[in-house]
Amino acid sequence: xxxxxxxxxxxxxxxxxxxxxxxxxxxxxxxxxxxxxxxxxxxxxxxxxxxxxxxxxxxxxxxxxxxxxxxxxxxxxxxxxxxxxxxxxxxxxxxxxxxxxxxxxxxxxxxxxxxxxxxxxxxxxxxxxxxxxxxxxxxxxxxxxxxxxxxxxxxxxxxxxxxxxxxxxxxxxxxxxxxxxxxxxxxxxxxxxxxxxxxxxxxxxxxxxxxxxxxxxxxxxxxxxxxxxxxxxxxxxxxxxxxxxxxxxxxxxxxxxxxxxxxxxxxxxxxxxxxxxxxxxxxxxxxxxxxxxxxxxxxxxxxxxxxxxxxxxxxxxxxxxxxxxxxxxxxxxxxxxxxxxxxxxxxxxxxxxxxxxxxxxxxxxxxxxxxxxxxxxxxxxxxxxxxxxxxxxxxxxxxxxxxxxxxxxxxxxxxxxxxxxxxxxxxxxxxxxxxxxxxxxxxxxxxxxxxxxxxxxxxxxxxxxxxxxxxxxxxxxxxxxxxxxxxxxxxxxxxxxxxxxxxxxxxxxxxxxxxxxxxxxxxxxxxxxxxxxxxxxxxxxxxxxxxxxxxxxxxxxxxxxxxxxxxxxxxxxxxxxxxxxxxxxxxxxxxxxxxxxxxxxxxxxxxxxxxxxxxxxxxxxxxxxxxxxxxxxxxxxxxxxxxxxxxxxxxxxxxxxxxxxxxxxxxxxxxxxxxxxxxxxxxxxxxxxxxxxxxxxxxxxxxxxxxxxxxxxxxxxxxxxxxxxxxxxxxxxxxxxxxxxxxxxxxxxxxxxxxxxxxxxxxxxxxxxxxxxxxxxxxxxxxxxxxxxxxxxxxxxxxxxxxxxxxxxxxxxxxxxxxxxxxxxxxxxxxxxxxxxxxxxxxxxxxxxxxxxxxxxxxxxxxxxxxxxxxxxxxxxxxxxxxxxxxxxxxxxxxxxxxxxxxxxxxxxxxxxxxx
Numbered sequence: 001x002x003x004x005x006x007x008x009x010x011x012x013x014x015x016x017x018x019x020x021x022x023x024x025x026x027x028x029x030x031x032x033x034x035x036x037x038x039x040x041x042x043x044x045x046x047x048x049x050x051x052x053x054x055x056x057x058x059x060x061x062x063x064x065x066x067x068x069x070x071x072x073x074x075x076x077x078x079x080x081x082x083x084x085x086x087x088x089x090x091x092x093x094x095x096x097x098x099x100x101x102x103x104x105x106x107x108x109x110x111x112x113x114x115x116x117x118x119x120x121x122x123x124x125x126x127x128x129x130x131x132x133x134x135x136x137x138x139x140x141x142x143x144x145x146x147x148x149x150x151x152x153x154x155x156x157x158x159x160x161x162x163x164x165x166x167x168x169x170x171x172x173x174x175x176x177x178x179x180x181x182x183x184x185x186x187x188x189x190x191x192x193x194x195x196x197x198x199x200x201x202x203x204x205x206x207x208x209x210x211x212x213x214x215x216x217x218x219x220x221x222x223x224x225x226x227x228x229x230x231x232x233x234x235x236x237x238x239x240x241x242x243x244x245x246x247x248x249x250x251x252x253x254x255x256x257x258x259x260x261x262x263x264x265x266x267x268x269x270x271x272x273x274x275x276x277x278x279x280x281x282x283x284x285x286x287x288x289x290x291x292x293x294x295x296x297x298x299x300x301x302x303x304x305x306x307x308x309x310x311x312x313x314x315x316x317x318x319x320x321x322x323x324x325x326x327x328x329x330x331x332x333x334x335x336x337x338x339x340x341x342x343x344x345x346x347x348x349x350x351x352x353x354x355x356x357x358x359x360x361x362x363x364x365x366x367x368x369x370x371x372x373x374x375x376x377x378x379x380x381x382x383x384x385x386x387x388x389x390x391x392x393x394x395x396x397x398x399x400x401x402x403x404x405x406x407x408x409x410x411x412x413x414x415x416x417x418x419x420x421x422x423x424x425x426x427x428x429x430x431x432x433x434x435x436x437x438x439x440x441x442x443x444x445x446x447x448x449x450x451x452x453x454x455x456x457x458x459x460x461x462x463x464x465x466x467x468x469x470x471x472x473x474x475x476x477x478x479x480x481x482x483x484x485x486x487x488x489x490x491x492x493x494x495x496x497x498x499x500x501x502x503x504x505x506x507x508x509x510x511x512x513x514x515x516x517x518x519x520x521x522x523x524x525x526x527x528x529x530x531x532x533x534x535x536x537x538x539x540x541x542x543x544x545x546x547x548x549x550x551x552x553x554x555x556x557x558x559x560x561x562x563x564x565x566x567x568x569x570x571x572x573x574x575x576x577x578x579x580x581x582x583x584x585x586x587x588x589x590x591x592x593x594x595x596x597x598x599x600x601x602x603x604x605x606x607x608x609x610x611x612x613x614x615x616x617x618x619x620x621x622x623x624x625x626x627x628x629x630x631x632x633x634x635x636x637x638x639x640x641x642x643x644x645x646x647x648x649x650x651x652x653x654x655x656x657x658x659x660x661x662x663x664x665x666x667x668x669x670x671x672x673x674x675x676x677x678x679x680x681x682x683x684x685x686x687x688x689x690x691x692x693x694x695x696x697x698x699x700x701x702x703x704x705x706x707x708x709x710x711x712x713x714x715x716x717x718x719x720x721x722x723x724x725x726x727x728x729x730x731x732x733x734x735x736x737x738x739x740x741x742x743x744x745x746x747x748x749x750x751x752x753x754x755x756x757x758x759x760x761x762x763x764x765x766x767x768x769x770x771x772x773x774x775x776x777x778x779x780x781x782x783x784x785x786x787x788x789x790x791x792x793x794x795x796x797x798x799x800x801x802x803x804x805x806x807x808x809x810x811x812x813x814x815x816x817x818x819x820x821x822x823x824x825x826x827x828x829x830x831x832x833x834x835x836x837x838x839x840x841x842x843x844x845x846x847x848x849x850x851x852x853x854x855x856x857x858x859x860x861x862x863x864x865x866x867x868x869x870x871x872x873x874x875x876x877x878x879x880x881x882x883x884x885x886x887x888x889x890x891x892x893x894x895x896x897x898x899x900x901x902x903x904x905x906x907x908x909x910x911x912x913x914x915x916x
Contacts, residue, residue: 018196019223020203024168033150033221037134046148053147053163053225055232070106077260131162151222155213164229165207165220167191172216172450174419175207178343179651179672180230181580185351185420185519186214190453199602199625200230201580204453210652215419216450234628237656238678255709255776266720270727278730304708304748308756312701320684321694322668328680330705331662332698334644335573336769338691339635339661341649342579342589344670345688346565347555350416351424355518355552357509358390359494359502365431368556370406370414370423372430385432390493392432394548397523399429399439401460401477403450406430421521424553425479443475456481457488461528474528478545482510485522490544493525498546509550517588518552555585557592564689565593571695572768574643578623578631580653586624595621602626605633613637631657644772646691648683650675665691692765699767700760703835707755709777711832714785715747715825718792722817725797732810734800734817739879743818746865751829754858758833787906788828791899796821799892811882815870819884820892822866826859827896831903 019027027033038046071080080102131144134152144162147153153165161175167189174186181187181201190204200208207213207220209229226232274280312329316322323329343349350370356363363383367374376383376391385392404418404426416423426436443462451458457480464473478485486506491498506522513520524545568575575595579586583599590599600616602625608616617637623630631647635657638645647654647661650671655678658664666679667686676682683690719740726733735743777785800817804810833855869875871883 017223019164019166020194020198020206021196022166023193024166024191024205024221027166027221027223028168031150031221031223033152035152036137037152038148038150039136043135043146043148043151046150047146050148051226052145054145055235056227067106071102132156147222147225149222149225153220153222155207155218155220157213157215157217159213161207161209161211161213163209163222164224166223167205167207167218167220169220170216170218170452172452173207173213173218174215174451176212176214177201177208180208180211180234180653181651183343183581188451188453188456189216189218192454197603199580200627201625216452231652234652234656237628237632238659238674263720266724270724274727274730278727280727280730304712304752304756305705307753308704308708309701311704311756312697315700316681316694316697319693319697320668320687320690321697322682322684323680324682325680328663329698330702331644332646332681332695333700333702334770334772334774335646335663335695335698336643336772337574337576337638337645338568339576339578339631339638339645339647339657340688341651341654342577342581342586343555344650344667344686345648346561346577346589346593347557349555349670349686351420351519351553352556353424353428353551353553354556355513356391356394356428356549357513357552358394358549359492359499359547360390363391365428367427367431370416370427372406372414372427374431376432389496390548392434393493393525394523394551395429395432395434396439396443397477397479397525397548398425398551399434399436400443400445400462400475401458401479401523402426402429405436421519421553425521425551428551446474451480456484476526476528476545478524479521482506482520482522482550485524485545486510486547488545489524489547492547493549501547506547506550513550513552514584516552517585517591518554519585521551521553523548523551554588557589558687558689561688562593564692565595567692567765568695569594571692571765573695574621576621576623576634578626578634578647578657580626580651581624583624586622590622598622599624602630605630614640617641628653628656632660635661642772644769646695648688648691649679650686654678696760696765699764700758702770703761703764704755704758706776706781707758707832707835708752710781710785710835711755711825711829712748712752713777714788714792715821715828716744717785717789718796718821718824719743721789721793722796722821725793731801734797735814735821736880739814739818739881742869742879743822746862747822747825750858750862750865751825754829754852754854755832757854758852761835784903784906788899788903791902792821792824792828795824795892795895795899799888799895803888809882811876811880812884815881815884816888816892818881819866819870819889820895822862823892823896824899826862827900828903829855829859831900831907834907 017030022030028035071077080099129144130141131147132139132141132154133147134140134154135142139154147163151163152168153162155161155165155173167173168191170189170191173189175189176186177183177200181199183201187201188204189207192205194203194205207218208231209224210231224230224232227236309327309329313323316329340346348369352367352369353365356365356376361378364377365374366377376385383391385395402422402425404416404422406414406416406423406426409415414427430436443464445460445462447461449455449457449459457478459476459478462475462477464475478488486501486503489501492501492506510520510522524547526543526545565575575593577586577590577593577595583601587597587599591597598620599622600620602623605613605616605623605626613633614637617634618641623634626634631649631654635645635647639660639662644662646663646665647657648665648667649655649658650667652672652674654666655672655674658666658675659678663681664679665681665683666675668676668682668684669686671682671686681694719735722734723740796817799820800813803813803816808816833852869879870881876882
């Protein structure tokens with residue numbers, strides 16, 4: 001009978017039942033699962049009760065609502081007001097450009113939000129479409145959606161597990177759970193129960209939905225379907241995570257509020273002063289206020305910002321970092337902490353034999369990956385395996401007691417077919433000069449016992465020569481867990497013969513290798529009677545085995561990742577390892593990367609209260625045996641402390657933390673689709689070093705954005721102040737609103753855009769990360785902008801009134817005033833190129849004047865446009881300009897050069913005063 005609460009008609013089996021802690025028979029009783037499978041009627045009733053075995057899609061806002069939400073931003077409101085002002089002034093083209101920018105930004109935001117929601121679609125696609133189950137006493141293949149709790153399911157190699165199963169029978173069953181647990185090797189499964197508090201990766205009696213069967217067979221009882229599965233729980237966790245606003249968007253929202261308030265205040269002062277002091281008509285004052293607003297609003301800034309980030313996206317793509325969400329480009333520059341997965345990111349996700357211990361000696365093995373190349377050394381001595389009989393005997397056992405195959409693809413890369421452990425042992429044997437085909441022919445396999453978690457070893461029976469067939473002498477080879485293999489051994493191979501086994505010494509050697517974070521395997525052999533053609537497990541213990549030695553395997557670190565972690569330290573970026581792997585393995589890899597000692601495990605985190613958890617997140621660097629909830633909480637805790645956090649990952653279990661992080665970084669080659677869709681950036685080469693390159697580009701993008709704002713705000717502000725001064729002094733406007741719109745439009749698409757292509761400044765990665773709360777324009781730059789604004793206003797206002805005093809016409813004086821403003825902006829552009837420039841004096845001055853190719857192209861284009869603005873008859877008619885002689889041009893260039901020199905002197909003074 002079922003447990004009275006487990007199969008209640010109105011409720012599914014309780015999610016908090018530790019099915020892994022119950023034996024299979026007890027689980028079957030609680031789920032009312034008969035040995036012959038559920039009947040069709042009962043299955044249909046449970047399907048109606050529990051629902052189909054699929055993940056429920058989250059509720060999505062209507063498309064129109066998501067589109068309108070893109071306009072809910074104060075800076076966008078400012079732009080809409082700017083466009084409305086242009087419409088009121090009947091400048092249809094300018095209004096069209098402004099509204100076009102707003103619409104493009106909204107479309108980009110809408111598309112990116114739609115892409116982000118595909119992460120949930122990717123998780124839903126993890127569930128298997130079909131399953132082989134018992135129904136009415138017969139094995140049938142049905143749609144996996146029809147599975148219900150209590151169903152009995154069969155698994156074979158190559159299957160995707162269709163639901164969460166409590167296994168009741170296994171034979172050599174290995175399941176790849178890396179997407180859920182982060183472990184690099186497939187998990188060996190059995191029907192045994194484990195403690196209730198066992199971590200997900202230690203629950204050998206469970207097979208979870210979405211994982212892959214890589215070897216063996218098994219069957220299990222469905223304990224959870226659909227949203228109640230482990231992967232469904234992660235899906236709900238992902239759906240509940242709200243994306244974090246980027247520092248740039250926060251800063252721009254704050255800047256938009258400041259800018260809006262400033263414009264409204266200036267407009268009000270203009271109208272009030274003109275009316276109360278000079279008694280000017282309301283209509284003229286409103287037009288002046290409108291002109292001031294048009295002058296002050298940087299209409300082209302959002303477009304230039306978008307292009308600046310797009311340039312960064314292109315640069316990053318060349319360095320294998322694919323940006324999916326545009327604001328992430330800038331945010332990379334502020335990253336203070338990188339939380340990285342271990343497997344496949346810091347390490348190669350390939351097992352490699354690095355140590356061999358025999359009774360005679362200890363050896364170190366070189367090489368990388370599965371390529372059969374690498375030196376064997378004993379201490380500093382280079383070893384020739386052909387002259388080391390015991391070493392060659394161990395290599396032969398590693399080759400023959402093996403089900404993997406290695407092949408070389410057309411690109412020259414060695415690829416593995418089979419289990420990673422077998423692949424590493426096969427590569428070892430090939431490094432020692434053994435040929436798999438030749439040795440298999442010389443010692444053909446007659447029988448095998450596959451690896452099973454109950455036995456913890458694999459055994460194969462061979463005959464030394466094919467001509468003996470079943471009558472010749474045999475060799476029994478065994479490999480497996482050291483404690484299990486040592487229990488089968490009575491002797492150890494030594495100096496070409498055998499000696500009694502020193503069990504304590506081998507146990508200590510095993511512990512030493514394991515303490516270094518290595519996975520340890522023992523290999524043994526014995527001669528078998530003539531004529532033996534098969535074997536059973538009992539055969540292994542009749543006369544005992546000879547121990548050949550131990551092999552230590554690791555997932556080796558990427559060389560480029562070692563350098564990248566060091567580069568992070570120099571850049572003031574903290575690296576933390578968060579992995580689902582075992583603590584010993586994580587600690588060993590952490591030591592190789594120079595991360596601080598000490599590992600905190602997931603169960604230890606569970607015992608901490610909220611304050612202790614936050615403290616642990618900040619003080620510790622390595623976290624092992626973590627769950628998706630742990631990763632999510634660690635990221636949130638670091639963000640709460642003020643850090644900008646990047647999180648790397650490749651599995652479904654990483655998706656919630658990837659979405660919550662300021663920068664989620666997914667692996668492009670081996671990452672799951674769920675991880676990629678949740679991330680803001682995808683590494684095309686799965687290489688941690690690419691993150692460091694992306695951070696460098698992110699810092700450059702942020703510098704270029706600041707340079708753009710530094711350039712555009714004082715130039716726009718100068719135009720507004722020129723109008724404000726004219727109203728306050730009761731004089732005629734030196735520049736008309738239509739001329740202001742012209743300057744705004746052409747400078748945005750020429751001079752302002754040039755700064756997007758600036759190369760990184762020297763020492764960009766030597767600076768510490770900027771604080772998350774740092775304003776995009778700080779006090780130092782505000783002072784610089786104030787100086788520039790004053791100089792530009794003095795130049796434009798001064799030239800206008802000087803030429804009016806000289807008797808020039810209003811059109812000519814205004815033309816000179818506009819061109820003086822533009823010439824000043826050109827020289828300021830050269831100065832704005834350096835925010836953190838090194839050095840000073842003549843070197844700095846020449847570097848500013850040298851410019852870059854985009855800068856000089858923009859200056860040339862601006863010059864052509866201004867010459868047309870000044871001399872082309874249609875432009876003169878449209879904008880009210882007049883031709884200008886050579887003398888005013890020379891004077892304007894001289895004043896512009898003086899502005900450049902003054903700004904460079906100001907930079908040196910600020911550096912001298914310690915403001916930089």
